[in-house]
Amino acid sequence: MKVDLPVYKGEVLDVTIMDLTYQGMGVAKVDNYPIFIENALPEEKISVKVTKTTKNFAFGDVEKIQQVSPHRVNPKGRVYRQTGIAPLQHLEYSEQLKFKQHQIAELFAKIHMDDVEVLPTIGMANPTQYRNKAQVPVRQVQGKLTTGFFKKNSHQLMPIEDYYIQDPAIDHAIVVVRDILRKYHETAFDEFHHSGTIRTIMVRRGYYSHEMMIVIVTRTKHLPMADVVVQEIQAALPEVVSVIQNVNQKRTNVILGPVNNVLAGKSTINDQLLGLTFAISAPSFYQINPQQTEKLYQLAIDQAGLTGNETVIDAYSGIGTISLTMAQHAKQVYGVDIVPAAIDNARQNADKNGITNAKFVLDSAEKAMAKWAEDGIKPDVVVVDPPRKGLDEAFIESAAQMGPKRVVYISCNPSTLVRDVQRFGERGYHIAAPIQPVDQFPQTPHIESVTVLEKD
Numbered sequence: 001m002k003v004d005l006p007v008y009k010g011e012v013l014d015v016t017i018m019d020l021t022y023q024g025m026g027v028a029k030v031d032n033y034p035i036f037i038e039n040a041l042p043e044e045k046i047s048v049k050v051t052k053t054t055k056n057f058a059f060g061d062v063e064k065i066q067q068v069s070p071h072r073v074n075p076k077g078r079v080y081r082q083t084g085i086a087p088l089q090h091l092e093y094s095e096q097l098k099f100k101q102h103q104i105a106e107l108f109a110k111i112h113m114d115d116v117e118v119l120p121t122i123g124m125a126n127p128t129q130y131r132n133k134a135q136v137p138v139r140q141v142q143g144k145l146t147t148g149f150f151k152k153n154s155h156q157l158m159p160i161e162d163y164y165i166q167d168p169a170i171d172h173a174i175v176v177v178r179d180i181l182r183k184y185h186e187t188a189f190d191e192f193h194h195s196g197t198i199r200t201i202m203v204r205r206g207y208y209s210h211e212m213m214i215v216i217v218t219r220t221k222h223l224p225m226a227d228v229v230v231q232e233i234q235a236a237l238p239e240v241v242s243v244i245q246n247v248n249q250k251r252t253n254v255i256l257g258p259v260n261n262v263l264a265g266k267s268t269i270n271d272q273l274l275g276l277t278f279a280i281s282a283p284s285f286y287q288i289n290p291q292q293t294e295k296l297y298q299l300a301i302d303q304a305g306l307t308g309n310e311t312v313i314d315a316y317s318g319i320g321t322i323s324l325t326m327a328q329h330a331k332q333v334y335g336v337d338i339v340p341a342a343i344d345n346a347r348q349n350a351d352k353n354g355i356t357n358a359k360f361v362l363d364s365a366e367k368a369m370a371k372w373a374e375d376g377i378k379p380d381v382v383v384v385d386p387p388r389k390g391l392d393e394a395f396i397e398s399a400a401q402m403g404p405k406r407v408v409y410i411s412c413n414p415s416t417l418v419r420d421v422q423r424f425g426e427r428g429y430h431i432a433a434p435i436q437p438v439d440q441f442p443q444t445p446h447i448e449s450v451t452v453l454e455k456d
């Protein structure tokens, strides 16, 4: 059935921006029909060109900003917007922090939990150059092996050397590695023909340790001239303690493949968090904003209310960062993660820090939780830090059955947080303190927060 829409593709019209979506796009409405517009801020009056219409909403591009928001700041340039590296960079930082606070509050209000208090977001003094990890695609651009970022919603590589939100030492390393790969005529990955060698360069750098890991992700098992390439990388970048070839032969958007060959140095780098040392391997998760992570973890520790006598479960433990920090204030900690390298690192990290009251299992959190419940483990506190999709319902069921006094929920996605809080609510848990957002991802719309739930 043909639907009459209030706007048509190609139309240019004047609108006022009312709001920002969770992705940081401006929202205007024509007869209640929303148009989502990049690089448009609330209260701005703009001329928008409609680029796409669907039954329920449209997308548009800014043609001209007629009235500029007082909160608009000088962005770094078009490429940064087009690639989505820093989609909120045009919004004053203090407003970004408010935006994140309000996003969480609004999502709770939508499910009629208006009484949930959300505190102002804890931000950074310098909200740029914070990322300790980069994964940049490598493609052939104008006949040359090139590094950069994909244009949004495409696989068109835009060459970039200054990534703005990454540690500048990492930006420098990417250019150095790119030039060495060019010098030895390595070929860039071609997705369309599934040919060429180098798919991605990944760099990790310890914030305190300055140890650097370079991961060269290849489509092929063989990396031509590997010896000289590695020698030159080590000579040019003295901080490098680990060079790894990761082999990913699949036709996939997943960045890392299953095979990691250490080409030089160690398989891990070390870094510190809250005074503990952690070994981190290529496939393991490690928080990307170390300065904010310390604030986040400290909050989680405080909210857990540990006195030294508690049993704690840290589900989605990664390399054991939260588990081991909490183990210093608890009787026993159990951690679980689904990635084998992360659990190897977690066990190694317990030894490294002389911590003997933390036990790690390799499993899915939902299965481990069910087993621990069967084994009669009675945690006082359950800490969860799941990926964006949030918690599995079976996990929540087992957690509630175990009856911990507190659940500390570290969330990187407010939508799934809200859903999971409701599910905990159905099983006798309520929010016990104001939710605290911590800005782990300045210049982007991503929102991290800590929520504490207590048994009714």
Ligand SMILES: C[S@@+](CC[C@H](N)C(=O)[O-])C[C@H]1O[C@@H](n2cnc3c(N)ncnc32)[C@H](O)[C@@H]1O
Residues within 6 Å of the ligand: 285, 286, 287, 315, 316, 317, 318, 319, 320, 321, 322, 336, 337, 338, 339, 342, 363, 364, 365, 366, 385, 386, 387, 412
């Ligand atoms: C957001 S990270 C948190 C890691 C850790 N807490 C930290 O702060 O470094 C989420 C972790 O969940 C793990 N993960 C994803 N799905 C899982 C599952 N079903 N069961 C257990 N762990 C899972 C990932 O490997 C990753 O280490």
